[in-house]
Amino acid sequence: MFTQVLINGLLKGGLYALMAMGMSLIWGVMNIINIAHGSFIMLGAYATYWLFSQFGVDPFVSLPLSMAMMFFLGWLVQKYLINFVVQADIFITLLLTFGIELLINNLALLFWTADVRKVNVSYGAGNFQLLGTTVPAVRLAAFVLALLISAILFYVMNRSRLGRSIRATSQELDAAKLAGVKVGNIYAITFGIGTALAAAAGTLWSILFPIDPTMGGILTLKSFVVTIIGGLGTMLGPLIGGLILGVVEAVGTNWLGSTYENLISFSIFLLVLIFMPKGILGGRD
Amino acid sequence: MKKSFIVSGVVVAVAAALPFFLGNFTLRSATDILIFAILASSWNIIGGYTGYASFGNIVFFGLGAYAAAICMNNLGLGFFPALLLSGLVGAAFGYLTGLPILRLRGHYFAIATLGLAEATKALVQNLGITEGNSGMYLPIPSLGIDASYRFFYYTSLGVLVILLLATWLLLRSKLGYGLIAIREDEDAANSVGINTTLFKSTAFSLSGLFSGFAGAIYAYQQGFIKPEPVFTVASTVKMIVMAVFGGIGSLWGPTIGAVIIEVLSNVLSAHFLVIHTIFFGTIVILVILFAPKGVSDIFRGRRKVGVAYFLENIRKNKV
Numbered sequence: 001m002f003t004q005v006l007i008n009g010l011l012k013g014g015l016y017a018l019m020a021m022g023m024s025l026i027w028g029v030m031n032i033i034n035i036a037h038g039s040f041i042m043l044g045a046y047a048t049y050w051l052f053s054q055f056g057v058d059p060f061v062s063l064p065l066s067m068a069m070m071f072f073l074g075w076l077v078q079k080y081l082i083n084f085v086v087q088a089d090i091f092i093t094l095l096l097t098f099g100i101e102l103l104i105n106n107l108a109l110l111f112w113t114a115d116v117r118k119v120n121v122s123y124g125a126g127n128f129q130l131l132g133t134t135v136p137a138v139r140l141a142a143f144v145l146a147l148l149i150s151a152i153l154f155y156v157m158n159r160s161r162l163g164r165s166i167r168a169t170s171q172e173l174d175a176a177k178l179a180g181v182k183v184g185n186i187y188a189i190t191f192g193i194g195t196a197l198a199a200a201a202g203t204l205w206s207i208l209f210p211i212d213p214t215m216g217g218i219l220t221l222k223s224f225v226v227t228i229i230g231g232l233g234t235m236l237g238p239l240i241g242g243l244i245l246g247v248v249e250a251v252g253t254n255w256l257g258s259t260y261e262n263l264i265s266f267s268i269f270l271l272v273l274i275f276m277p278k279g280i281l282g283g284r285d
Numbered sequence: 286m287k288k289s290f291i292v293s294g295v296v297v298a299v300a301a302a303l304p305f306f307l308g309n310f311t312l313r314s315a316t317d318i319l320i321f322a323i324l325a326s327s328w329n330i331i332g333g334y335t336g337y338a339s340f341g342n343i344v345f346f347g348l349g350a351y352a353a354a355i356c357m358n359n360l361g362l363g364f365f366p367a368l369l370l371s372g373l374v375g376a377a378f379g380y381l382t383g384l385p386i387l388r389l390r391g392h393y394f395a396i397a398t399l400g401l402a403e404a405t406k407a408l409v410q411n412l413g414i415t416e417g418n419s420g421m422y423l424p425i426p427s428l429g430i431d432a433s434y435r436f437f438y439y440t441s442l443g444v445l446v447i448l449l450l451a452t453w454l455l456l457r458s459k460l461g462y463g464l465i466a467i468r469e470d471e472d473a474a475n476s477v478g479i480n481t482t483l484f485k486s487t488a489f490s491l492s493g494l495f496s497g498f499a500g501a502i503y504a505y506q507q508g509f510i511k512p513e514p515v516f517t518v519a520s521t522v523k524m525i526v527m528a529v530f531g532g533i534g535s536l537w538g539p540t541i542g543a544v545i546i547e548v549l550s551n552v553l554s555a556h557f558l559v560i561h562t563i564f565f566g567t568i569v570i571l572v573i574l575f576a577p578k579g580v581s582d583i584f585r586g587r588r589k590v591g592v593a594y595f596l597e598n599i600r601k602n603k604v
Contacts, residue, residue, distance in 0.1 A: 087604065110560060224400070277393055
């Protein structure tokens with residue numbers, strides 16, 4: 001019984017990790033808290049839904065496509081909106097992304113209505129037995145894919161020229177400028193990568209759970225929680241934070257009841273913020 | 286100085302005379318504006334003067350609303366004792382949570398307050414005394430219909446005037462100078478002997494006091510409260526947008542912002558029922574881009590306002 005709860009928690013945790021990865025990247029590099037993050041997750045989920053229901057494209061196949069679309073949208077948003085205020089007071093960027101969230105969510109409500117939808121893949125209910133526990137196959141696939149995408153991101157950030165430029169911009173803005181890094185472009189690309197990661201999370205979410213235009217709000221908050229638990233400034237932070245949140249939620253709701261899910265996650269969030277504000281991994285300043 | 290006193294007096298007198306000219310529906314909208322003006326001005330104390338951008342101030346409003354409901358239903362108190370207690374609940378909550386949370390700075394403080402509001406909402410949704418998600422009813426005011434509209438208008442106006450007076454006094458006190466010093470440079474403030482922890486917590490607690498009052502008025506006027514509308518994050522953002530729009534760190538700014546934004550959003554929702562939130566989102570984006578210092582900066586008249594003014598705001602903070 002307990003192993004089953006643990007497995008469920010870990011599998012959901014992988015998805016949380018993927019969700020938070022984009023937020024953590026944007027926050028770490030540009031010092032922007034993207035309130036619209038959940039809206040991009042929602043858009044990713046809807047891209048998958050429409051490709052599936054209109055053209056019959058399998059979600060796992062359409063994943064790169066919805067990521068590419070959201071990369072482009074994110075790039076546009078940063079390049080033509082956020083870049084203009086990125087150096088202002090912190091709550092200015094917060095409010096701006098909130099305005100973007102309002103706009104996206106309500107446009108989605110207008111065009112797609114508030115109906116709850118679901119991507120019903122034929123293999124959705126498949127599962128297998130492992131060490132006396134039931135492992136849902138799709139959740140496991142989503143989990144593995146989340147890890148794979150994290151690994152790719154890890155590689156890009158640490159080994160590629162683009163990754164070096166992003167890290168340079170994040171560490172020392174003026175020096176990066178002097179060294180010839182086009183900061184505005186790097187910011188736009190970073191934001192695009194962040195929204196593409198959100199879209200990936202949205203795609204996987206849409207296979208597992210019902211979706212609607214307002215689903216993003218709570219996912220933004222969950223991404224905050226994961227980012228804070230893991231700690232900013234490391235690539236491993238969101239991964240560890242996501243797995244911890246997934247397991248703690250699963251164990252906690254199993255014990256107290258599912259209505260306590262949010263109370264549990266926000267309480268951990270506050271405790272971590274107060275007692276170890278740099279997160280479990282304690283990223284460098 | 287004298288001139289601004291006279292202007293303020295005239296504004297308050299006009300506001301006090303309004304119920305004699307307005308119908309009940311308009312008066313109700315005016316009361317909503319006053320409640321938002323109280324919230325935005327309370328936010329201004331912690332966010333504007335102290336420089337700690339709280340994204341969870343709605344928590345005080347929600348707690349005030351629930352405190353009023355519990356005082357009136359479970360303790361059988363009258364409205365005014367309940368109002369007073371609701372404010373005190375907000376103040377105490379602000380002080381106690383402020384001690385640990387106000388040690389965080391910048392983004393960390395902003396999202397900690399957001400988390401605090403969400404955690405409190407989740408708690409209220411699960412507690413027996415607050416009746417969870419089914420919500421609580423409050424006693425119906427034993428006044429006539431017209432009289433009760435006026436009652437809520439004047440109570441809100443009274444609280445707002447007291448809040449503005451308190452803020453005015455605050456700005457002339459040691460506490461107020463301390464808060465502004467903290468906003469400008471907290472480490473320097475600390476080094477000249479300002480007890481920053483005490484000052485910041487007091488500011489947060491003042492913010493909580495008046496937001497708590499607003500919650501109690503809202504709850505009694507509404508007659509029914511639920512966790513979702515009274516703890517909605519979007520309302521925190523609305524009060525910040527009002528403060529930014531009017532001018533952060535100015536006495537009347539948040540009130541002016543509340544009037545403009547509420548009137549605008551009422552007009553928009555009357556004409557475009559479905560898409561008024563889309564308009565609101567657009568307004569937020571435009572204000573942040575072009576007038577981040579608020580309308581009070583424009584009306585202060587120190588410089589010419591033209592295309593150049595708006596472009597300058599954009600140029601300054603871009604990469």
